[in-house]
Amino acid sequence: MTIKRALLKEPLFHFLLIGALIFLADSMLASERKELILVDQSSIDYLVKQQEKLSLRSYSDEEIDQLIEAYIEDEILYREAYKRGLNQGDTRMRRNMILKLRGLMVAEIDAPSEAQLKDFYQNNLERYTAPEQFQVDHLYLSDENHSSKDLLEKLNQGADFRALSESYLKTYGQSSIDVPRSELASLFGEQAARFIVETDSSEWMGPFASSNGVHFVRRTGYTPPQVATIDQVIDYLPMDWQSEQVRQLIDAELERVRENYNIIVERSK
Structure with missing residues (x-):
């Protein structure tokens, strides 16, 4: 007890104790001073739904994490741009402010060497791969009232679908169109798009209803993804390489300012 009493009377002990309390209080208040970025489940559901509708597949947890991170990144850039006054005189404010800030972050980047371009091409082949085509x-x-009940049977018996089809965007009058996976849903609706992707049959199928109308579709062929040679993309490589350098600069800046934000992700799994 004597040692404890002596310690409590020691001025240095009091100084250290007060300092520790101040540090603790400052740490607790620091998170409150940070700007809040809240990503709730409804926002996550919207992001995922939009992407899955385009890609016609379900997203993995890892891919959902990437969507959330991209959203947070844009929100940070938007707020940082606003702080720097980049909204002045800008009617399409949010996106343009983000683009302006990205531009301000870019330092002058030297032109890449031939060796750097070759390495970049080999390490980023997915960039130069043409998507699969259906x-x-x-x-x-x-x-749908224009469709007779036996129309599907007639089509599969060889009826001329071009004579029966109404005018619809670029598909009218073409016996076969090449469509990447990402455009199937917008052209034919989600149900028809899933059939086209998943079927092994060359038979007609329908009717499939969409917001545009009614669709009967037949998958007649498939072209797998095609990787372009370096000679085919050589004109684009310098710009892509420089874009990658810019990406690294932006990542570094985001890392620097990220600590100024209190980021909360409310996600149920």
């Missing part, structure tokens, strides 16, 4: 025959009707 060859599709398409019969479009603006209203």
Whole structure:
């Protein structure tokens, strides 16, 4: 007890104790001073739904994490741009402010060497891979009432679908169109798009309803992804390489300012 009493009377002990309390209080208040970025489940659901609708597949937990991180990154850049006054005179404010800030972050980057371009090409082959293409025959009707009950049977017996189809965007009058996976849903609706992707049949199938009307589709072919040679993309490589350097600069700046934000992700798994 004597040692404890002596310690409590020691001025240095009091100084250290007060300092520790101040540090603790400052640490607790620091998070409150940070700007809040809240990513709730409804926001996450919206992001995921939009991407899955385009890609016609479900996203993994890792891919969802990447979507959330991209959203947080844009939110940080938007707020930092606002702090720097980049919203002045800008009518399409949010996106343009983000683009302006990205531009301000870019230092002068030297032109890449031939060796750097070759390495970049080899390490980023996915960038230079043409997406898979689906060859599709398409019969479009603006209203399901225009479709007879035996239309599907007639199509599979060889009826001329081009004579039966109404005019619809670029598909009208073409016996077969090449469509990347990302455009299938917007052209034919989600149900028809899933059939085109998943079927092994060359038979007609339908009717598939979409917000545009009614669709009968037949998958007639498939072209797998094609990797371009370095000679085919050589004109684009310097710009892509420089874009990658810019990406690294932006990442470094985001890392620097990220500590100024209190980021909360409310995600149920």
